[in-house]
Amino acid sequence: MAEIKTAEIKVPPLKKLTNYPEKLAPGHRLCAGCGASIIIRQMFMVANALGYELIIANATGCVEVCTSIYPYTSWRSPWIHNAFENAAATISGVEAAYKALKRKGKLPTDKKVKFVALGGDGGTYDIGFQSLSGALERGHDFIYVCYDNEAYMNTGIQRSSATPKYANTTTQPVGSESLGKPQHKKWMPEVAAAHGIPYVAQVAPSHWKDFMEKFKKALLTKGPSYINAFAVCPRGWRSKEEEGILVTKMAVETNYWPLFEVENGKWRITHRPKNPKPIEEYLKLQGRFKHLFKPENQDKIKELQEEVNRRWEWLNKMEEISNREE
Amino acid sequence: MxxxxxxxxxxxxxxxxxxxxxxxxxxxxxxxxxxxxxxxxxxxxxxxxxxxxxxxxxxxxxxxxxxxxxxxxxxxxxxxxxxxxxxxxxxxxxxxxxxxxxxxxxxxxxxxxxxxxxxxxxxxxxxxxxxxxxxxxxxxxxxxxxxxxxxxxxxxxxxxxxxxxxxxxxxxxxxxxxxxxxxxxxxxxxxxxxxxxxxxxxxxxxxxxxxxxxxxxxxxxxxxxxxxxxxxxxxxxxxxxxxxxxxxxxxxxxGKKYEHIETYKTEDADYILIIIGSTAGTAKYVIDKLRDEKGIKVGLIKIRTYRPFPYYDVMDAIEASNCKAVGVFDRAETFGAVGGPLYSDVATAMYLRNKHYPIVSFIYGLGGRDTNVHHIEEAIDKVMQAAAGKEVPFINYLNLNE
Structure with missing residues (x-):
């Protein structure tokens, strides 16, 4: 695979980035403290700075519902919503149309455009999984961005395959016979990477420089990229609206949400917390894990810590193996 | 051109x-x-x-x-x-x-x-x-x-x-x-x-x-x-x-005509068949055969446009004929409803014109079951019986083993 030469292209400093016009207009109906809107705005900042127009296909979900209630729209960028499970297939069609029309000389040649499919974890990990996998395999020139808030939040906190073990959701609630979701979270970026696509990254908006560097790489990548973004959900997680970035930071600093990338098959952990905090520091900020702090459930917290360690070790191994000199 | x-x-x-x-x-x-x-x-x-x-x-x-x-x-x-x-x-x-x-x-x-x-x-x-x-x-x-x-x-x-x-x-x-x-x-x-x-x-x-x-x-x-x-x-x-x-x-x-429906020998027909798709071709053959051999005047309305449904075209063709009864052929089931889907549309068309011709519903060809000349002849026979005021089963399956 061709080396991506991204080092020379720099993302401008934050002060400059904030001067670009907002492409996600204020007045949308996303909740106070929602992580998804921050992710979208950071995405647009990089695109603006690098002179790209984003053409977005949005899966059904919080963002879609809250930004496009007719006759209003928050999008100052071309945007299409088709259904819940088909954002990746939809963007495939848009990208194919672009290629065909460009070839026929029917589109201006001076524009830099990039195609983005945007979905929550439901539209990505679950119902949209097949459509996403197909689009990644076919190699369309697009970025898939998943804002992962770890459940079906738009419809009221139903579990998804992105929901972490023991989280309280409305379809696997905590009860006398239940501690919440019985399964661990799916390792989605790893699954995306298994498609052998040129670029995969996991990001968190609290670590915005890391986020922007990765989104830049995705923008400059020819072919499919997958970005898994941590999207705090104060309503669904029962966390404080004003603590959104703190929760996000804590997810990274406990290694619950490792920041890493897979660039042309090479795995790299992009942020190593100096002294990783215990998982409790992340869990205790959220009401969805409240039941784990009962004395009888201490072993469950230990279990979650073990899963964090398992993934962290796995990522470290992948980094080592994929970068080994032959 | x-x-x-x-x-x-x-x-x-x-x-x-x-x-x-x-x-x-x-x-x-x-x-x-x-x-x-x-x-x-x-x-x-x-x-x-x-x-x-x-x-x-x-x-x-x-x-x-x-x-x-x-x-x-x-x-x-x-x-x-x-x-x-x-x-x-x-x-x-x-x-x-x-x-x-x-x-x-x-x-x-x-x-x-x-x-x-x-x-x-x-x-x-x-x-x-x-x-x-x-x-x-x-x-x-x-x-x-x-x-x-x-x-x-x-x-x-x-x-x-x-x-x-x-x-x-x-x-x-x-x-x-x-x-x-x-x-x-x-x-x-x-x-x-x-x-x-x-x-x-x-x-x-x-x-x-x-x-x-x-x-x-x-x-x-x-x-x-x-x-x-x-x-x-x-x-x-x-x-x-x-x-x-x-x-x-x-x-x-x-130089080739396409309308919402195609009519075949309906002008002087006593009996009208309404069919969608390939079986219309077989029906045309049967119509010619019956006219030649027995002098029975059957006509065909082939539906080309199904949505929007050409209610008036269908009724114009029926009313311009000598229609005594209609046979509607459905190559699909509508379980629990009357007749097949085409039957419902034809019945609606009659209602819109306040006309009430006897209709016999035929379900045929499901899952590729053959519909041959004699099956259509059998259907026409039922339509003729209905026209003569005889009791005919409301829904009839063609070429069904039962």
């Missing part, structure tokens, strides 16, 4: 799938997203060959499912390109959700449906349950009797879909295997003539116009959803006119 092009008209031995693929080659769509399914697979393979050999400029997306095929077509059409696909039976069922999105977003997508039975039991053979099951999804629906009609209908469908008065997707059905795989004589038009007939696509709010960003597929709440649906009905009513106009333009250009 311009005189210099007439000599380029060809007559070829083609199957329905070959004819449909050839129409697609000449239409040369910007995007084709498709998933193979029997009996459509061959069509897709022919088209893939055109792509592989540079005979089309199409961006071809071999998607991982029919759901994604229609989803990609929605994206491509919204982007401002001409998008086509093809499917059959279960594939159409899997697309069902996105069919309504394509029509609701008013995207002029054109699709061949090689009509196939739905599961279970699984069956790959021809019947029309697939399109009948999708008939309320807001698509214009045309049916072809043979390979050449499939070819002609696809070419006309592009103009019908893209007309500013409609902006609705069109599906064109042909019976699986009997039409899709059987070789017939087909008249092919010159490439240039097809290109001139369909013209350049008219763009309406293309997503790719980054200088004028548009939001496609927004949320409509209780205050606006119904108005969107009302507009769709308006577009479908306009389609009735547009299909006729495009048919007239086709006749003017290529």
């Amino acid at each position: 311009r005189p210099e092009l007439i000599k380029e008209v060809k007559y070829v031995p083609y199957s329905g799938n070959m004819a449909a693929a050839e129409a697609m080659r000449q239409i040369n769509p910007d995007v084709v997203a498709a998933y193979p399914i029997t009996p459509q697979t061959e069509l897709m393979q022919f088209f893939a060959d055109f792509v592989a050999n540079g005979l089309v400029d199409t961006e071809y997306i071999p998607v991982e499912s029919e759901h994604s095929a229609m989803s990609a077509c929605v994206g491509a059409a919204a982007a401002g390109s001409r998008a086509m696909t093809a499917t059959a039976g279960p594939g159409l069922a899997y697309m069902w959700e996105v069919l309504g999105i394509a029509s609701g977003m008013r995207l002029p997508i054109v699709m061949t449906v090689v009509n196939r039975a739905l599961s279970a039991p699984i069956n790959i053979h021809g019947d029309q349950s697939d399109m009948m099951g999708a008939r309320d999804q807001g698509w214009i629906m045309l049916f072809s009797e043979n390979a050449e009609e499939q070819y002609d209908n696809l070419i006309q469908a592009i103009k019908i879909a893209e007309d500013e008065r409609t902006r609705l997707p069109v599906m064109v059905g042909m019976d699986g295997f009997v039409i899709s795989h059987a070789i017939e004589r087909v008249r092919l038009l010159p490439d240039k003539a097809v290109e001139e007939f369909i013209g350049e696509p008219k763009l309406m709010y293309p997503l790719l116009d980054v200088d004028n960003p548009v939001t496609h597929g927004p949320v409509a709440m209780t205050d606006s959803y119904m108005e969107f649906k009302r507009q769709q009905r308006e577009a479908m009513m306009n389609a009735y006119k547009v299909i006729r106009e495009v048919g007239e333009a086709f006749e003017e250009a290529f």
